[in-house]
Amino acid sequence: MAKQHPAVIAIGKNKGHPTTKIVANKKTVKQANTKGRLGKRVHFIRQLVSEVAGVSVYEKRIIELLKGGSLKDTKKALKVAKAALGTHGRAKIKRENLMNVIRVQQKAVQTAAQNAA
Secondary structure, three states, X not given: OOOOOOOOOOOOOOOOOOOOOOOOOOOOOOHHHHOOOOOHHXXXXXXXXXXXXXXXXXXXXXXXXHHHOOHHHHHHHHHHHHHHHOOHHHHHHHXXXXXXXXXXXXXXXXXXXXXXX
């Protein structure tokens, strides 16, 4: 029979083999938990490419459909985005992003009109 530490007993609050607890730093995150998240560098590069290249052909078509404003056109825009991107979730995100682009354009036109007047 192996010798045991006298404090090691099978019952009570401190039962079991004595170990040192590993305290994880709150700021460090496991790599597995960051999978799929958009990093700062990739976000910056994508933003830069979109500014330089502008919008693609299918995005122009979606923008034209969204400018129509009707529910039917919004659904059609979603279908076009889904056909281009492959999944419903990506299509919804793209539609929202392009709606935001339209809002920014309209706001810029309004501010230009106010400054001219």
